[in-house]
Amino acid sequence: MYFVKKATLTLLGLILVLTLAACGGSSESSSSSNGESNSESSSSSGIQEMTIKISHVVAENTPKNKAAEAMAKHIEENSNGKIKVQVYPNGQLFDDKTEVKNLQANNVQFIMPDMSKMVGMNPAFNVPSLPFVFSTNEAAYKFWDGEKGQEILKSLKSEGIIGLRMWPNGPKQITNTKRPINSPDDLEGLKLRVQGGQVLASIFKNLNAGPLQLPFGQLYTALEQGTVDGQVNTFSNIATKKLGDVQKYITTNWGAARVDYALLTNQKFWNSLNEETKKVVQAGIDHGTKKARELAEKLNQEAFETIKKRGKMEIHELTPEERKVFQKALQPVYEEFKDEVGADVIKAAKAASAK
Incomplete structure (x- = not known):
């Protein structure tokens, strides 16, 4: 009986040693595998999938x-x-x-x-809407x-x-059905669709126009039905939506805001x-x-050429002198939003246009 017990204990001990050895081998193998993976990750071919x-x-x-x-x-x-x-x-x-x-x-x-x-997260994102901030x-x-x-x-x-x-x-241009826009006075009383945002609305309020926010998908119908007289947009949006079919005048070199x-x-x-x-x-x-x-x-350049070739809108390109008149008229917008956007932000944006 003694010898049976001794043999049994010896056998159990041997099994335990073999188990530990196997675990050690498995751990070593796993470590080696992970090591290769990490090595690949930090090598020239270590891009994550x-x-x-x-x-x-x-x-x-x-x-x-x-x-x-x-x-x-x-x-x-x-x-x-x-x-x-x-x-x-x-x-x-x-x-x-x-x-x-x-x-x-x-x-x-x-x-x-x-x-x-x-702009709800940071009002400084209003920068593209600031009037003529980028030349x-x-x-x-x-x-x-x-x-x-x-x-x-x-x-x-x-x-x-x-x-x-x-x-x-790109920069926005002005279109409307009433008259050519050559000066701030020409905007008085016009109803203009704007994309949204307080800065853009303030621009047209300062020019005695009435800004109205409408989804872009509703714009063509609103212009066609006379809900609004005009709108501001990039050349590409004006051309691809064929706004010239429902707008008579376009003022280019406007750029008083951007998208x-x-x-x-x-x-x-x-x-x-x-x-x-x-x-x-x-x-x-x-x-x-x-x-x-x-x-x-x-x-945008191709779209402008398309607008000209279609010949449905009378085009007026603002001269540098005319732009200066608009810039002067819209200075109050900067004062209004100086604290909200940040005087340092406005200064840096203007400096980017300086030669």
């Missing part, structure tokens, strides 16, 4: 969508296929009322809303790529959002990227930004 979603609310043939597609393609190609990027135009994923909340929830990783939609597209790019513009874009971190770059649509977009990302997503992955994504962002700016300028 993921799917990125980009959502916006405009059509496929717009500069915004084409730039988003260029950004997506650049990221996919330079990640060796490890990163998949899906672009959802036309509000297919989220509309303009829900896209910001879904970005905050990380249901989408990139959106590009009109900056006027972000050229290049001045707008200089501001948003510069210290103060980047400060505004990065100001949304408390909301779980990081602003990255400015993507443009610009903010490229935004989710903060948790951005912080989850390792250095190599972030480098690839950032390169895609830079590529998309360049494409957005090239296409916006090209499309």
Whole structure:
């Protein structure tokens, strides 16, 4: 009996040793496997595998969508296929009322809303609506790529959002059915549709016109029926919507306000990227930004040529002297919003236009 017990204990001891050895081997193997994975992650081929979603609310043939597609393609190609990027135009994923909340929830990783939609989080996003603040597209790019513009874009971190770059649509022009707009006096009494925002409304109140906010989808009918006399918009929007069919006059070189977009990302997503992955994504962002700016300028110029060829609107281009008259008339807007937008922000924006 003694020998049986001894043999049993010996056998149990042997099983325990073998079990521990096996566990040790398994642990070593697991550690080695993880080590290889981490090594790959920090090496030149250590790009994280993921799917990125980009959502916006405009059509496929717009500069915004084409730039988003260029950004997506650049990221996919330079990640060796490890990163998949899906672009959802036309509000297919989220509309303009829900896209910001879904970005905050990380249901989408990139959106590009009109900056006027972000003024509730930071009034400094009113900058594109300030009258004549940027003399050229290049001045707008200089501001948003510069210290103060980047400060505004990065100001949304408390909301779980990081602003990255400015993507443009361009300067707005004035159209109407009543008369040519050559001076501030010509706007008196006109009912004009505006996109929204207190700054743009203040511009026309200071010019004794009546601003009325209407969705873009209702604009053509409102002009056709005389609900409003005119509107302000970019060349591309005026041409693609064929507003010349219901508007007689257009004043160009206006530029008293702009349509610009903010490229935004989710903060948790951005912080989850390792250095190599972030480098690839950032390169895609830079590529998309360049494409957005090239296409916006090209499309607006082509749209202006289309408007001229159609010949349905009488065109008046403001001279530098005429613009100065408007600038003087709209100085009260700066005083009104100086504290809200920030005197330092306004100063930096104006400085971007200085030669």
